Amino acid sequence: MYARFAAVRGWKAESLDEGVVKITGPGAYTALQYEGGVHRVQRVPTTEHYGRVHTSTATVAALPEISESQVYVNPGDLEWEFYRSGGHGGQNVNKVSTAVRLRHKPSGLVVTAQTERYQEHNRRIALDLLRAKLWEIEEEKVANELGLARSVVGRGMRAEKIRTYNFPQNRLTDHRVNKSFHNLEDIIDGKMDKLITFLSTSLNNSSSE
Structure with a gap:
């Protein structure tokens, strides 16, 4: 849809x-x-x-696309894991550990990315996803502190x-x-x-x- x-x-x-x-x-x-x-x-x-x-x-x-200046992620808070992708994308995807699993230790959030052929691209996607989810958590926190019901905001x-x-x-x-x-x-x-x-x-x- x-x-x-x-x-x-x-x-x-x-x-x-x-x-x-x-x-x-x-x-x-x-x-x-x-x-x-x-x-x-x-x-x-x-x-x-x-x-x-x-x-x-x-x-x-x-979730919107969040820039590095909007949400800072400390590299020391990240735990990276790399594995072979089971998806499409050419022979390189299945032969090398191009897929990425990223864990944010302070929040416990875990995101994965495996659609790209190269690990560096998937690392960037995973970090973007993590940054957007951290932004969402912060938005929820601010709304709760202000006493705003999310259903009212929409x-x-x-x-x-x-x-x-x-x-x-x-x-x-x-x-x-x-x-x-x-x-x-x-x-x-x-x-x-x-x-x-x-x-x-x-x-x-x-x-x-």
């Missing part, structure tokens, strides 16, 4: 690791910043013979259910604004502009009240 939306907007979407996609383009984070939270999916699997609706969930985190907590995708009824419901959209198939196909615009307007108005 997000990769297709990026294509519609003319942005670049690249896979950094399993379940991690980097989207680059003018206004990308501004448009996607409210996608963080738990997304619930209701659908009838093709293997379901009795027409029963199955429910699954996926947690989304939308960016959902990781455990907060923000949206339901009901495929049998072709309906998407965003619970933060109590609004349903009856064009789910179009949204999944990347046509998210109406949804993004409505969320941005509604949540920005809520946070300024």
